[in-house]
Amino acid sequence: MEELLPEGKNFRLVEESELPEIIDFLGKFLPDSLKFHQTLKTFVNDRVWDFHFYVTKNWPEQAVILHFPGMTRTPNNKLYESFCVFCPCDHLDDLTLLESEDVLIDWTQPIYLNFTHSRIMVRIEEFYAKIGTIEKLYGDVYGLVQPHLEEMESELVIADQAEMCQLRKEHAQIIHDLYPANQMECIEIFEKLIEKLPCFGIFSAQGDLAAWMVQSYYGAMFSMQTRPEYRRKGYGIILAKHLTKLVTQRGYLPYVVIRPENDASKSLYGKLGFKKHFETIRAILRPYEMAGEPQGGGGGGGAEDEPALGQEQPLIGTLNGDVEIKGDQ
Known part of the structure; x- marks a missing residue:
């Protein structure tokens, strides 16, 4: 079993007692924070799947939050092989902390990102361009923020x-x-x-x-x-x-x-x-020296949007997160 790290270079592991307050904080950024906010809420209320949440060491002044794993299963089944990230869209400069995080995230190896807000992904692409390539799968988040x-x-x-x-x-x-x-x-x-x-x-x-x-x-x-x-x-x-x-x-x-x-x-x-x-992106980040290598293993992580039976559209490698629903009317 991979060791759970109490902190990285720029992030620290969140205590369970802190989670309700973090949920309330993320609620201020709805709907942009919708997926991360609801993941946290489901974890606290129902504990369906195991996640480990990390926030910046000076949270909430720099409000970047991560959770590992980012999917239920990755090619090598490593805890820190995949993650999901949220940062308020008016504080995207704080993502420099993600770029320099070299303890929790090994940027020299393939990284699997769950569906992430497209504006966050743009900033990740800016610094990852010198490291490797990014394969992307797009999705649109549709919500009912005020249900009747x-x-x-x-x-x-x-x-x-x-x-x-x-x-x-x-x-x-x-x-x-x-x-x-x-x-x-x-x-x-x-x-x-x-x-x-x-x-x-x-x-x-x-x-x-x-x-x-x-x-x-x-x-x-x-x-x-x-x-x-x-x-x-x-x-x-x-x-x-x-x-x-x-x-x-x-x-x-x-x-x-x-x-x-x-x-x-x-x-x-x-x-x-x-x-x-908003638009969201699921991605595989692969260093240049590995970009030509075949992928292995299977991913996991449930997709909200999936093709009709017998009409599956190819997904990008072993991406996981949320698969496509074919509406049945």
């Missing part, structure tokens, strides 16, 4: 005598098998999500799992999928509406990450009042 629950109260009419139920652990295998990016995600993630968070499926009259959607360990709504033979029955918007209501009632801010080209998902969430807040 009364709009979610209308009766949900499910076609063909199907019914909606909370998923059970035994459903994790089929979800993982049909998950378009299952090479990046371990089945244990789905088992933990089903155990601790709202994860719902629509079951046919014959008892088959026809469609499903879950809340993730970073607060987002993701992994919406409908089996091909059950599409065009409105199951997608029923699940999205139901999960939006539950996520809100549990004190979370509903959000998803959608690929820019995924018009079906934009249409679906647009009907529920979701608005685009």
